[in-house]
Amino acid sequence: MTVETVAAGVHLVRGSAVNWVLVVDGQAVTVIDGGYPGDAGALEASLTAVGREPGDVVAALVTHAHVDHVGGLAPLAARVGFPVLTGPAEVRHARREVVEQAGPADVARHACRPRVLAWAVHAVRLGALRSVAVPSATALDEPLDLPGRPVPVPTPGHTSGHTAYLLPDAGALVSGDALVTGHPTTARTGPQRLAAFFDHDPARAAVALDALAPLDAGVLLPGHGPAWRGTPEQAVAIAHSRDAGGT
Ligand SMILES: [Zn+2]
Known part of the structure; x- marks a missing residue:
């Protein structure tokens, strides 16, 4: 796990296969996503690394309810009792009603691709096949009065209720899996979409990129891959050019 401070109070935490974000304002923390089940310890350690503890978390936001984004968060939320909020169309997924x-x-x-096979083995070790549910997940309500004043941006496709979060004060965009900058299954770096087999609806996910382009930010904090400096418009243009067969 590494913790990179990208703006005042905004920390990108990179686990071994997935990222999460801690937004600190005074004593209070917003957690955005929370890793695989096997990342639960790393999630707590990341709070310690920024000088906070689980009791300082006022809420968690979820970009989408895949096991690598809620697996480490679910036990912490159950123990501490902070609310877990996500896009209205993602709530049923988070509760594992779908x-x-x-x-x-x-x-x-x-899995014939060596990188996919190696990633799958690692993901299983991190608990990818464990059944994870966040029964307390509820639909977010705007505006969000939370550290970082996050603004939800619906980006359906990767999942039906996938939601990115703009942190306007920091000029940071938490893009989840709508737009990433790398993944263990590929050698490509820089802004890109995940391999289509990860998407619930790949065509819809391609269109959802355009919701990110007009946002005012200077750094991208993706679900997978390193932080990327540049505007969402630039990042989306690069991702689209790759979708079209560019490098
Ligand atoms: Zn993911």
């Missing part, structure tokens, strides 16, 4: 996740069969079809 599942919109690539399963072992989807991954197996691509």
Whole structure:
């Protein structure tokens, strides 16, 4: 786990396969996403690393309810009792009333690629096949009166209720898996979309990128890959050019 402070009070935490974000304002913390089940300890350690503790978390926001984004968060939320908020269309997924996740069969079809196989083995170790639910998940209500004043940006496609979060004071965009800058399954770096087999609806995910382009930010904090300096408009243009077959 590494913690990179990208703006005052805004920390990108990079676990071994997925990121989360801590937004600190005074004593209070907003957590955005929370890793695999196997990242639960790292999530707590990341709070310690920024001088805070679980009791300082006032709420968690979820970009989407895949196991690598809520697996480490679920036990902490259950223990501490802070609210877990997500886009209205993502709540049923977070509660596991529906599942919109690539399963072992989807991954197996691509496991001839060495990077996909190596990632899958690592992901299973981190608890990718464990059933994770956040029964307390509720729909966020705007405006969000939370550290960082996050503004939700609906970006459906990767999952039906995928939501990015703009942190306007920091000029940072938490893009979740709508727009990433790398993934263990690919050698590509820089702004890009995830491999289509990870998306619940790839065509819709491609369109959702355009919701990010006009946002006013100077740094991208993705669900996977390092922080990327530049505007969302630039990042989206690069991702689209790659979708079109560029490098
Ligand atoms: Zn992810």
